[in-house]
Amino acid sequence: MPPVRQPDLPDPEKLDAVYRFATGWAQRMEKSRVMEYTELLYSPWRLIWLNLLSGVARGVGIAIGFTFFAATIIYVLQVLGALNLPIIGDYIADIVRIVQHQLQLNTY
Template identity: 80%
Template sequence: MAEEMTSTDDKLNAVYRLTRGLAQQMEKARIAEYTELLRSPWRLIWLNIVSGMARGLGIALGFTFFAATIIYVLQVLGALNLPIIGDYIADIVRIVQHQLELKTF
């Protein structure tokens, strides 16, 4: 009979450890916060709007920085007067500058 109690206690301890591990993993995954967010659709919409605007602003700033860097490098390469590449790069820089002058914001 004592052996049955030990076996049952071992099984209960194993179930307890498993349940506790699952609860800790759910806490790490923030399941409760996610389900609470799903219960308030207006908050979910607001968070999506704000995150979309932040993402759009980041893309715009990143592309502007990238394009400015590329144009700067092309201008430096064009100033070196490399025989074939220099003319090609100078044409690209002229086209880009012409497009920038046409657009008035």
Template identity: 70%
Template structure:
């Protein structure tokens, strides 16, 4: 077989085209892996103490955030309930006043 044969040149061109497409695809995959920082993730998985420490800090921060958020939420709800209780609405006003009284007693640390 001669290299100058038109069929061989066509096959060679197709092979080069396929290899070029494969190279572009591999470069794209490599750049995506770099973008996702997968090497750093694998490194973190290989260091269990570091992983535990990071998760401990994240959990603590999440818990403190939830506590602060719930405190603001509960304070807002109590404020609105006090306003509604002060309006002296029939039935609803008594119910809201009971809720506010129970919460205030609990905040003072007394049992009702």
């Protein structure tokens, strides 16, 4: 009768490496919040509500940002128009007059 062969025991270093690899993946999955995302996909009304709120917030942010940007540009154009630069000054003055005229119009 041939001798019974003992199964090879896994190398402890390889087991440790596999454990560290699996633990790292588990931590990355928890950080990415995959579970929360999948729960969100199963509640469509909550998903719609969150998308609506984020869209409104983006819209308000864009409106406020554009307002500050446009006000800054108009202010710079007024300052440049006051310098009486030969060619550019007339062009800037026309733009400032048009913008001020549009702001004074009653749109209602």
